[in-house]
Amino acid sequence: MARSRTSCLLVCLLAVLTGGVTALDCAPQCRCYGTTVDCSHGVLTGFPRNQLIPSSTEVLLLDDNQLSDVSRNPPLPNLLELSLEDNSITELSRRPFVFRPNIRVLRLGGNAISDVSASDLDGLSQLVKLYLNSNSIATITAFGSDSFVDNLKMLDLQGNKLTSIGIGTFTGVSLLTELNLSSNNISAIEDGSFSHLKELRVLYLHSNHIGMLNSATFMKMSALNRLTLSDNNIQSLPDMAFIGAPNLEFLDLSSNNLSTIPQTSFSGLHNLTTLLLERNNIRSIEDGAFGDLVKLQSLVLRNNKLQNISTSTFPSMELWALDLTQNRLTAVRRDDFARLTKLKYLHLYSNSITSVEDGSFANLADLLVLEIYGNSLTNVSAATFEGLVSVEQILIGGNPIKSYPDDTFWHLPKLSQLGLIGNPLVNISDVLLSRLQGLKNLAIADTGLTSVPALPASLESLVMFRNQLTEIRPGDFTTLPRSGVFRHLPCLQTVTLGERLTCDCDLLDLVKWINKTVVNVRPTPPTCFLPRRLRERSLENLREEDLQVTCPATSVPATPEPTAQTCPTPSPPHATMTTPSQGGSLSLATHKSSKPPMSSSTTGQTVPVMCETCTSPTNVIVQNVKDSLAEVKWAHGGSKDLTGFVIQYKILTEENSLKETELVHSTRRSYPIWGLLSDTPYLACVAVSCKNKVRQPVVDDCVYFATGKTAVSVPQEAVVGLAVGVPLLLLILVMAAVIVFLKRKGRSTAEHVDERRLGQRQKQEASIGLAEVHGDITDDPPYNSINEDLDKGHQENPYQNPDFLTEPGEAGTITNPYIDFPMK
Known part of the structure; x- marks a missing residue:
């Protein structure tokens, strides 16, 4: 009893100190936390009464109710944030904010407001953030020269019905730092419309109907560093299109109709670090088009129609990630990437590449990931990957490569992930992979291999489904104190066998191993596919009598129990924390729980994820x-x-x-x-x-x-x-x-x-x-x-939708060659 009284007194003390609202003062259908009153997700048709919302309230949330207008009462002079999202408000009338002069954040998104005038916002001289997204606003006069919100820094007008932006539209909000005009019907922007916004850093114009830009569209925008113009209808870029925004760092022009990149389109963008040009119709890039982009770190050109690149196409020494996926490239030449000495990610998959000149990657000493699968390569060698001393992942499946020279990957000391899915391989030399002592994840699937090649001791994950395996050699599956599989693979954690296993006499030894091993065998549990009468029968309880045949006795002598081995390259449990x-x-x-992961449902309750x-x-x-x-x-x-x-x-x-x-x-x-x-x-x-x-x-x-x-x-x-x-x-x-x-x-x-x-x-x-x-x-x-x-x-997903491979000149060999490749 004493402890209970003490707790009660302390709670009361806390309420006094915070100057807040206790549960006893809280209005019906509301929840009160300190100076926050949350009345969202209810059926309110008007504001709660004065006496139920104390004047000390700083945050009032009325989202998702049935309000049709904004009431002046209660006045709430200390209110800092008012949220009225997802109601049925059609207009702002009677100057509803004049008695709430300290509001800094006002949320009106998801209503049916069609027009906003200056007088509608009278009294909001301290307003910093205004959300008017997802309404029906076709005209706005609230932010012109007579604006009452001249201290505004963030304005969200996305998802409305604006069709044009004029030179006087935003003259009264010169302190704006972020402006969102995305998902409207804007087709025309008058030159100089944003020139009064000297502080604007972020401008969203994506998902409109903009068809043309000129060098004056973004004039006098020296503070702008982030601009999105994706999902418009821009067909060409004029000379010096962004010269008025010299400090731009991020530019998104994806999903337009650009067909060529002129030499001077990006002139003056010396600070640009990210350029997105994916999902256009780009067929050519003029030499020097990226010449001024001396700080460019990421360039995305995926899903275009490029057929050729050259050493002058990518001059930036700072480029960190280059994505050329789903184009029509036919060859990689020795000098194409010669200047990109800091490149870490190179994506070339799903092109029509038939050849890679020896030494094409020789200058890419920092490259970590090379993806070149889904092309038309017929052969590679050690010279193909010369110089890739830092590469960790190579995915080269989906090419008609029938064999690999023994030393193809020997000179890649950091290689840990290798994907050979979809190659028409018939045989792999035992020395091709066994010498790769840093290799942790390997996929050899969907090939013509009839036997398991020798594998490196460092291997942790192996994918070997959809092959033509007819022979499992004596050393492949043996008993180990630790893993019970591949006695020379003490690091092995996962083996993926696929779902089309033929249950015959040859598979019985595999069954014995599965029942002993602690290695994670996928699928779990593995099942028979053939013969049909055993389909979906678990291998874990498969017996010789189930096969309805007499299996011949094995001629292989029993293998003695080997001594326990130590994994030579254990994975660290957690990464070191550095700045x-x-x-x-x-x-x-963090510690992983063994319980199923939880997710929130629409009712707000937590439910286990059934996956x-x-x-x-x-x-x-x-x-x-x-x-x-x-x-x-x-x-x-x-x-x-x-x-x-x-x-x-x-x-x-x-x-x-x-x-x-x-x-x-x-x-x-x-x-x-x-x-x-x-x-x-x-x-x-x-x-x-x-x-x-x-x-x-x-x-x-x-x-x-x-x-x-x-x-x-x-x-x-x-x-x-x-x-x-x-x-x-x-x-x-x-x-x-x-x-x-x-x-x-x-x-x-x-x-x-x-x-x-x-x-x-x-x-x-x-x-x-x-x-x-x-x-x-x-x-x-x-x-x-x-x-x-x-x-x-309209989502482009090359791993689910094969349509991108149907255009002339593209490889079309596979859609998702590594769907089951469990890399780490």
């Missing part, structure tokens, strides 16, 4: 962090239902900034994300796509990092919640002290509101797992939800 500014990695050593064959990733880290780029790396055992990964990432201090990459190939265990803001803290998560459905990540699948020189390290406790066992008294006193400190410091700004909302969101995520975050601003097209894009029917 991003040092070019290292930043990870959280047992697709486990969560492990050892998620971020490395090679630069100003606008970072590489996310993870481990995964793979499975037959694994269809890929999606990297989700967001600015740590902005609740609604979630972005997603496109679907990452199921074989990949690292992926670069670009277009990041410099000196900014981020949260990145690896989501698993199981049977083409993206499963939301949990806390253990995520990691914090920061670009530039800002090193942010958030302890694990901040993600997974407070440690169990902290005394109630200590917890409350600490919270009270923090709140008093903040109040004395006077942090009544929009940033303070956003941080408090972020903190509440993190607590919710800790209790239900990292659920999907729905952003206020539509993300750039390359980062939109893969599920949404598939529903709309």
